[in-house]
Amino acid sequence: MASQTLYDKLWAQHLVTQRDDGSALIYIDRHLLHEVTSPQAFEGLRLAGRKPWRRDANLATPDHNVPTTLKERSAGNAGILDDVSRIQVETLDANCESFDIEEFRINDERQGIVHVVGPEQGATLPGMTVVCGDSHTATHGAFAALSHGIGTSEVEHVLATQCLIAQKMKNMQVRVEGKLGLGVTAKDIVLAIIGRIGTAGGTGYAIEFAGSAIRDLSMEGRMTICNMAIEAGARVGLVAVDDNTIDYLKGRPFAPAADQWPAAVEAWRDLVSDDGAHFDKVVELDAAEIEPQVTWGTSPEMVVNVSASVPDPNDAADETVTQGMTRALEYMGLSAGQKITDIQLDKVFIGSCTNSRIEDLREAAKVAKGRKVADNIQLAMVVPGSGLVKRLAEAEGLDRIFVEAGFEWREPGCSMCLAMNADKLGAGERCASTSNRNFEGRQGYGGRTHLVSPAMAAAAAIEGHFVDVREYDYDRDSAREMSA
């Protein structure tokens, strides 16, 4: 057989029928659900008198709307002060109950951001197709699972038929070779990639992230990278299977049982692109050249090195770009030529499906340890990605490090990543955020978001403005001791 890319293999393994017009029916192994994009889909099923095709393929958890303060959380759903949010979470509970779908409810320790929960439970496995009514489903591609976001009509379609009508994408390889500098992380790699190819650079492609710098990353780091594939326009981000993948999954609740494990591992070992497989587009980056990244505008592609300055719209390639940059600078309250490290902040958010896993919290804690949040920072918050991440972090003492430094330590959920709950920016407030989108109003009406890595966010909280973590004096090994 001709050489295949990882994406080609996953596609072929799930093809139910191919239509003449290029569209195809593909089979879905895992369907993750949350409260925001599912109610209309369940309603559709009910109106048509349909049932889920395979209930064991579905797993649900509320995440977008859930409050993150202990006060609201301790009362469960009843504690959600916003009526509309509460109804949405209750609707998910009711739908899961009536359609008999497994759900981790608001105060279940396994609850969390759906893209943190899936892998953590082993509910995301190599070789699967994974979909969810959420664009950051690309995250799960870190496990060599063909994963992407879908809309609500498709949620209903997958519930009813276990299939999706899809079209094969093109293949892109993004190869990052070499060693990352000290203090440079997966987040910086992916922001640098988006800066290079643009927010539409990956449209129509499945991107496989490859190269020695990607192989050197932990699974958490790979998830951070795949998570933001969609910010480069690609619905799918993938990383090939290796020992890291397999070690991460072993023993997780939904992972194959001991008697099936050897056969599963053998099958997964093939989930790599063959030598000589054809990619329609290849992009290469040198890891050693990547600096910590900071976005300055209202699109993730508006990103620069921390050592740089805010760019000048007049230097842009065409008129549409100049207009977009000018509008972004105005919205962000910045001017061309301003040094990134001179940008003063009001709030700091460490969390989201991009950067709320244990490794992210360890990185941030290393920087925060023994220090205090700057006076000009009104709120610095750390929101773990799931109840289990929270418990592990607390067992390692990370919560105490954060709280002693003046950060708030919250309950798990999406929180200020999209500000559907009470956690939000006020108009004009400027935030260093470890999330994935800096769109206008994303973190609150009129709010200004700068995307950075967890270490960069923590350092910004301590200093009150951006600093280059590579030059920042902190104990880079302390997290290992903390977790030992």
Add this chain to the structure above:
Amino acid sequence: MKKFERLQGLVAPLDRANVDTDLIIPKQFLKSIKRTGFGPNLFDELRYLDEGYPGQDASSRPLNPDFVLNQSRYRDAQVLLARRNFGCGSSREHAPWALDDFGFRVVIAPSFADIFYNNSFKNGILLIALDETTVDRLFQETEANEGYRLDIDLAGQQVITPSGETIPFEVDAFRKHCLLEGLDDIGLTLEQSGAIRDFESRHRPANPWLFRDV
């Protein structure tokens, strides 16, 4: 899904690249558990001068006079003319629901984000990708001529301008068929239940760990 009928649609120009789904419909409105009623909050942050919240009476809010859809000449627009990478960002289907609820049936732009593209067709909204030069020209014509309408002929895959010029466009055959006939995807797929079961009967023995008996 409603059928897509040939239409002579009033065109409104939204001159801005990378319009993301947060801009099309901000997150506070995603708390609704319905599919309808999003029209008044389409482009909420651009359209109004204050911050919107769900359940509010939109008619009493201060309008942003500079925003294109607030100009009376565009109020009944059915065709939205936009710039590249329209609909990027999240998977929220609330974005096409809001466009539909406002009255838009067609969006023309140089390019669209993938998930938004799918979601729109599932809701009977036709997205037409035309090259940048043509889109530029349509912007100029729309702005220069009040009441500018385009004839959108999906069956013939062409846009016809008031001067009679025809601009062909691409659309995949399956999507076109579904739109013209107003077909429900799920019903169509369920006609292939046999093929799905056959697939499962091969997939399951090869990957037994993917099937849990809960």
